[in-house]
Amino acid sequence: MKSIYRLLITVLFAGFVLYGCDGEFDSLVDANADRNPIPDTEIEASQGDADFTNYVAIGNSLTAGFMDGALYNNGQRFSLGALLSAQFEYTGAPSTFNQPDINSANGFNTQVNTGDGVVLGRFKLDTNIPGPSPTVNGDQITPYDGSASALNNFGVPGIRVGELLTPETAENNPFYGRFASSPGSSTILEDAISANPTFFSLWIGSNDVLGYALGGATNPSALTSTEAFQNNFSQVVEQLVENTSAQGIVANIPPVLAVPLFQAVPRDAVxxxxxxxxxxxxxxxxxxxxxxxxxxxxxxxxxxxxxxxxxxxxxxxxxxxxxxxxxxxxxxxxxxxxxxxxxxxxxxxxxxxxxxxxIETGExxxxxxxxxxxxxxxxxxxxxxxxxxxxxxxxxxxTQENIVEIETARGTFNAIIESVVDNANAQGARLAFYDTNEQGSAFSQMFGFDGSGPGITVDGIDLEPDFSPSGVFSTDGVHPNARGNAILANEFIRAIEAEFNATIPRVDVLALPSVSLCAGDCVSQQGGS
Structure with missing residues (x-):
């Protein structure tokens, strides 16, 4: 029987197809750190009808720069908000985009716990497994030591829509608690509104369904009810519209079950x-x-x-x-x-x-x-x-029943998001809408929903929907890596241009890193581990 599970593990990790793992991708972080963005006065750009003077990003981990199972320095550096802000600079917007800096090279890995007091950091890719492994030198989450009132990025990992609205979030979520303006009484949305944005991005709602999926659909409380989602999302948009004069872009929930975390392990692995x-x-x-x-x-x-x-x-x-x-x-x-x-x-x-x-086909x-x-x-x-x-x-x-339940909830939530945006615009709000599920969108291409097969081509280079060195996902299997965030930033820019008659240069996707390889600093590389 020993041969059964040895062969099984081999098959499991065979799904992580690797492409030329020679370590060159690690050096991209340093080699291209200052390449993108650099404002170039010769590049044609215009804010059109938009005002990017004070851009604020609101959302969850997808906005915060969380990747590889942790919030860490380079993840924040290449966050969706930071990449968008950098491109807005070309239109004459200020260069300042303050984030609640985590000040940690590897961060705190929220997905693994040794139970012995050792703090593990972000995942890296160990090509000898092959697969992800946490780094041994992580850091505890510490309070933000900058000015909370000067922040532009209000992305908080792990939150659902309702948690934008409640002060209890600071007590329950250390990623907000570390930079909340008044822990225990302030809310994420209030703090974002207090920043007096002239333009905002709002990408929230994925965790209202993803959290349920990540637990194998075993915890019903992790799936937000339709009524709660309707009420919460409506309140968020209403408060942004009523309490600011800002324009903005709102995105809906992408096809969460298509990410590597649900696709990397084959069902016929025995x-x-x-x-x-x-x-x-x-x-x-x-x-x-x-x-x-x-x-x-x-x-x-x-x-x-x-x-x-x-x-x-x-x-x-x-x-x-x-x-x-x-x-x-x-x-x-x-x-x-x-x-x-x-x-x-x-x-x-x-x-x-x-x-x-x-297990059955399709599960x-x-x-x-x-x-x-x-x-x-x-x-x-x-x-x-x-x-x-x-x-x-x-x-x-x-299971099939789980998948239907999750996809039904996602479809319902997306209909609510689009309806709320339409209603706000009908009353005079200026909101662009990015439909992540639109045919021809980056998500559609990336996951092969357009019939062309999985993967997306950028500047002649094929990128994969996985966490290989040629992939666009980080090694946690859920969050995009820097290149993935760049692709998404360009999608947001496309929608902003269409709504506000703007001209905004695209992020240079290939100038950014994909995944980092283990270099003796991963748990999998420690003797006896």
């Missing part, structure tokens, strides 16, 4: 030879017999039973998962035991499979599953590899 497949099938014969019995004697659906059956073959096989939407077969297995159909020992052996089945495995799949549920028993013999927990997968 690779077996014929002998091992035969061994496993023999082990599941008792489960098959129990399914046959509850169909024949207890009226259980034969279609449901067939959906649960495990049948391995040589080659790649689907991962065995827990599906909370399935009927719990525990009571029916108990009935079999009570009437002598199975022994108490057999009943106990069936317990892991009361809601299990092989998704989350990236964190890569560290669990193939490991032993019982370290003392080599016959318990997770995802092969023992079902993978529901928090690591999204």
């Amino acid at each position: 690779e077996l030879d014929q002998a091992t497949a035969d061994q496993l099938n023999a082990g599941f014969s008792g489960f098959d017999q129990a399914l046959d019995a509850i169909v024949s004697f207890l009226g259980h659906s034969s279609e449901d039973a067939d959906r649960r059956r495990v049948s391995y073959q040589a080659g790649n096989n689907p991962i065995l998962i827990v599906d909370p939407n399935l009927e719990n077969l525990g009571p029916k297995f108990d009935t079999l035991r009570q009437f002598g159909g199975i022994t108490q020992e057999q009943r106990e052996a069936l317990q892991p499979y009361v809601r299990s089945r092989p 998704l495995v989350l990236l964190p599953a890569a560290s669990v799949l193939g490991t032993l549920a019982d370290p003392s028993n080599p016959n318990t590899p997770i995802g092969v013999v023992i079902p993978l927990g529901a928090q690591y997968t999204l």
Whole structure:
């Protein structure tokens, strides 16, 4: 059985296709640090009907510059807000764009915790795995030591729409608590309004659905209700319009399930030879017999039973998962035991499979599953590899039902966002709208929704929707890297130009770095780790 999970991990990480990992991408941060942007008076630019004198960015991690699982110096440096502000300079806008500087080279990795007091930093790409690994030298989140009243970037990682409106956010979210103007009484939106913007970007709402997806759709409270989203988003836009004279751009929720975190691990990651497949099938014969019995004697659906059956073959096989939407077969297995159909020992052996089945086509495995799949549920028993013999927990997968629920919520929230913007404009507001789901948009091209296949071409260079060195995502599998943010900034600029008759130069995407490679500073490179 040892060969099963060793092969499994190999297959998992084979999905992280690498392109020429020679370390050159690390040097791009330094080599191009001052290349983009540099205001050039010879470049044609005009603010048109817009006023970029005091630009303010409002949103979540996508605005803050969070990437690679942390908020760190270079992430902030290449944040969406910072990149947009730099391009606005060409139109004559001031060069000042103050961010709540984190003052940490690697930041605090919010996705991993050693439990022993060691603070880990941002992920980097370890080409020997291949895959992401946190850096060993992270920093705790510390208070911002600059002037909160002079800030322009109000992007706060992890927040939902409603958290722009409540003072409790400073207590619950250290990324806002560190720069809140009055912790415990101020709100993010109030602070942004107090900055007296002449122009703002508002990109918020992804976490209202993404947080639910990141937990494998196991925590219903992580999915914002339609009523709450409607009320919260309406309040945010109303307060911005009523309490400022600013123009702005509003973006909606992109296709969150297309990001690498939900795509990198293949559903058929269990690779077996014929002998091992035969061994496993023999082990599941008792489960098959129990399914046959509850169909024949207890009226259980034969279609449901067939959906649960495990049948391995040589080659790649689907991962065995827990599906909370399935009927719990525990009571029916108990009935079999009570009437002598199975022994108490057999009943106990069936317990892991009361809601299990092989994952189906179109369903998704989350990236964190890569560290669990193939490991032993019982370290003392080599016959318990997770995802092969023992079902993978529901928090690591999204079933068809989950996907429909998430996409339905996202579609509903996007309809609300567009409606609120339309209503505000009908009352005299000047808001541009960027539809991340529009056919032909960068997201459409990046994920292959336009029929051309995944990936986007920039200045003749093909960039991938992953966290390889030629990718546009950071190594956390969710947030764009600097190049990804540059592509998004250009999308925002396109929408701004169309609404405000402006002419704004595009960000030089290829001048920015993609991912950083581990250089002896990652957990995966430490002896014995």
